[in-house]
Amino acid sequence: MELVCPAGNLPMLKAAVDHGADAVYLGFRDDTNARHFAGLNFTDQQIAEGVKYAHDRRVKVFVAINTYPQPGNWTRWQAAVDRATGLGIDALILADMGVLDYAAERHPGISLHLSVQGSATSPAAIGFMQHHFGIKRVVLPRVLSLAQVAQLIQNISVPVEIFGFGSLCVMVEGRCLLSSYASGQSPNTFGACSPAAHVEWRDTPQGQETRLGGVLLERRAPGEPAGYPTICKGRYWVDGELRHAIEEPTSLNTLDILPELMAAGVSAIKIEGRQRSTRYVTQVTQVWREAIDACKRNPQAFQPKESWRKMLAQVSEGTQTTIGPYERTWH
Amino acid sequence: MSEIERPRLSLGPILYLWPRERVFDFYAEMIETPVEVIYLGETICSKRRQLKPEDYWEIAEQITAAGKEAVISTLALIESEGELKTLKRICADQRFLIEAGDLAALGFLEGRPFVAGHSINLYNHRTLDFLAKLGLKRWVMPVELGRSTVADLLKYRPPGVECELFAFGRLPLAYSARCFTAYNRGLGKDNCNFCCGDYPDGLLVTTQEGQAFLNLNGIQTQSATVHSLLPALTEIRDLGVDLLRISPQSQHTADVVHVFADCLNGKLDPREGTVRLRQWAPLGLCDGYWTGQAGYRLGMSI
Numbered sequence: 001m002e003l004v005c006p007a008g009n010l011p012m013l014k015a016a017v018d019h020g021a022d023a024v025y026l027g028f029r030d031d032t033n034a035r036h037f038a039g040l041n042f043t044d045q046q047i048a049e050g051v052k053y054a055h056d057r058r059v060k061v062f063v064a065i066n067t068y069p070q071p072g073n074w075t076r077w078q079a080a081v082d083r084a085t086g087l088g089i090d091a092l093i094l095a096d097m098g099v100l101d102y103a104a105e106r107h108p109g110i111s112l113h114l115s116v117q118g119s120a121t122s123p124a125a126i127g128f129m130q131h132h133f134g135i136k137r138v139v140l141p142r143v144l145s146l147a148q149v150a151q152l153i154q155n156i157s158v159p160v161e162i163f164g165f166g167s168l169c170v171m172v173e174g175r176c177l178l179s180s181y182a183s184g185q186s187p188n189t190f191g192a193c194s195p196a197a198h199v200e201w202r203d204t205p206q207g208q209e210t211r212l213g214g215v216l217l218e219r220r221a222p223g224e225p226a227g228y229p230t231i232c233k234g235r236y237w238v239d240g241e242l243r244h245a246i247e248e249p250t251s252l253n254t255l256d257i258l259p260e261l262m263a264a265g266v267s268a269i270k271i272e273g274r275q276r277s278t279r280y281v282t283q284v285t286q287v288w289r290e291a292i293d294a295c296k297r298n299p300q301a302f303q304p305k306e307s308w309r310k311m312l313a314q315v316s317e318g319t320q321t322t323i324g325p326y327e328r329t330w331h
Numbered sequence: 332m333s334e335i336e337r338p339r340l341s342l343g344p345i346l347y348l349w350p351r352e353r354v355f356d357f358y359a360e361m362i363e364t365p366v367e368v369i370y371l372g373e374t375i376c377s378k379r380r381q382l383k384p385e386d387y388w389e390i391a392e393q394i395t396a397a398g399k400e401a402v403i404s405t406l407a408l409i410e411s412e413g414e415l416k417t418l419k420r421i422c423a424d425q426r427f428l429i430e431a432g433d434l435a436a437l438g439f440l441e442g443r444p445f446v447a448g449h450s451i452n453l454y455n456h457r458t459l460d461f462l463a464k465l466g467l468k469r470w471v472m473p474v475e476l477g478r479s480t481v482a483d484l485l486k487y488r489p490p491g492v493e494c495e496l497f498a499f500g501r502l503p504l505a506y507s508a509r510c511f512t513a514y515n516r517g518l519g520k521d522n523c524n525f526c527c528g529d530y531p532d533g534l535l536v537t538t539q540e541g542q543a544f545l546n547l548n549g550i551q552t553q554s555a556t557v558h559s560l561l562p563a564l565t566e567i568r569d570l571g572v573d574l575l576r577i578s579p580q581s582q583h584t585a586d587v588v589h590v591f592a593d594c595l596n597g598k599l600d601p602r603e604g605t606v607r608l609r610q611w612a613p614l615g616l617c618d619g620y621w622t623g624q625a626g627y628r629l630g631m632s633i
Contacts, residue, residue, distance in 0.1 A: 068452055068454035068455070069454065069455050070454050070455055070476070070480045070483065070484075071455055071456050071480065071483035071484060071486075071487060072479065072480065072483055074455050074456070074457065095452075096452065096454060096455070096458060097452070097453075097457075097458045097461050097462070098454075098455045098456070098457030098458035098459075098460075098461060099457070101457055101458075101461045102457060118434075119433075119434065119452070120434055121408065121409055121410055121433075121435075122409040122410070122414075122415050122433070122434075122435045123415070124409070124415055124418070124419075124434075124435035124436075124438045124439065125409065125433060125434035125435040125437075125438070127438060128434055128435070128437055128438035128441075129434070131438070132461075142508070143408065143410060143507065143508035144410060144508070145508075148410060148411065151412065170507050170509065171505040171506060171507045171552070172408055172505070172506045172507060172508075174452060175407075175408075175450055175452070175505065175506055176504070176505040176506075177473075177474065177475045177502070177504045177505060177626065178504055178505050178545075178552065180475045180620075180625065180626060181475075181502065181504050181554060181625060181626040181627055182625055182626075182627060183625050184619070184623065184624050184625040184626075186475055188452065188454070188473075188475070189454075189475065213625045213627075215538060215542065215544060215627065216538040216539055216540050216542065217538070218539075219539045219540075231545075232505075234538075235539065236536045236537060236538055236539065236544065236545070237536070237537040237538070237539065237541075238515050238534065238535070238536050238537075238547070239515060239534065242539065243515070245511065245514075245515055245536050245545075245547065246507075246509075246511060246514075246552070247509075325508045325509070328519075328521065329519060330508075330509065331508050331509050331510065331519060331520040331521070
């Protein structure tokens, strides 16, 4: 099982490589990838430097070009694919069928991974993408239970990567327009959920308010913990009650089910968080490296260490963690 | 040549859980309206089995017999083996055109004419060309795309491929593994008691300052306000859009169809039509996506 870690910039890439990642993933400094935030991501030269640093230490580099171009900006995505393949990377993580079609035709030698943004959740969907674009890996959206993941793996010949730790996206990735509904910009079109330019924080007599595109997502009492404001983690009135109608501010952590994931045949665990810090990447990579190695040595006796839990709790967003959709009761 | 040459009106699939008899009655009523294409089938939740594929096929026969086109729509999110089996069975039927809601359906439909629904991510000409080679006959534009992208895509469209816009209804915004209707009733998806049946138009989500914001419909999240492209009718016609989709609501769907038809026929001004539509959208209208703004905004409508 491969450990795939986030690299939002060169120091994060080096931290992930130094602390045990098998692969790192990153994006260009624009809206061609789904973590398009100011000050984040890589220039071509930085990617080249990162590739050298990683490859010298036998770590792979994947480049995410996983947003959806439109006719008016198509050439930038096409150029991003061409540039990335020229930089000696190990795989492209793509979502759009048009971009996949282009990459498969133009660069037949490069490995293509289907991004989580590609929304493939069944053997038929994955088989379709494999047949047409020769994908070498699929990253599963966070919708399937552990039993469903295990069954899926039995029915496909494409290696599976799943999200193991980090922010929990509640909706099927690649098919969520909540952000654009409030802000005009979506993960698909702009490469970010809740783009910072549309987020407002305001202290009022009623409490601290967070808004996206002017819409009130949360109003909390002083001292209540605040995560990054996304629509799906907001608190609203439903049927006469004020509640987190979609999901609590919670993070994903699958450490407890690592042996089951391994037994199911999951090929790679992905850590979310290119928008986080070098400290985050260092700590999370360390813990997951140790955990995967311990689990490989003796899956039956695997028990997450208390020190791992503490370290991960320190870097979790929100106030709690969950196994998320992998556990059927979450549904 | 009929007066309404283009765009034609279509009726999207029912997105909610309505009683079986209500569904049959609804289609009997819709057959009498000026919609020319009727989509039907379960697209949200496979547990809703009040109607089986056979029932939908029976209704589709009636639609066809009435001189309209029937299209069978499929689930927007495929998770289980059982869902895949049903999807395969639906796609194996050759009598009716099928609207793919998920990538899984594309594989089953490849090589014959099919429709790509709005939950298939078709954002650019290369994807359009790719799907056209597989048999794409029509696609429903992803709802977040505005007029400039619609115009660009229409310039590039392959010959014979039709374009449909989601023109009226609560916007389909997101899909999840979790059933939010059950979640808000304190139930799990596996023991949902079909509680979404209690909300024939979805479950309203209001912000803490009283703004009608979202609408929960099982695993789907919709807009609370109703998206309407009626004010852009002239522009849409000029762009060469082929179909306008009206998404069913539990009340006044036939009235909405008539307003759109009257505007297309020139019997009613779209501004006047919008005033009428408003009374059937008590939480208000929205149209921001069309002009490149946030979807919930209201720009064009009077």
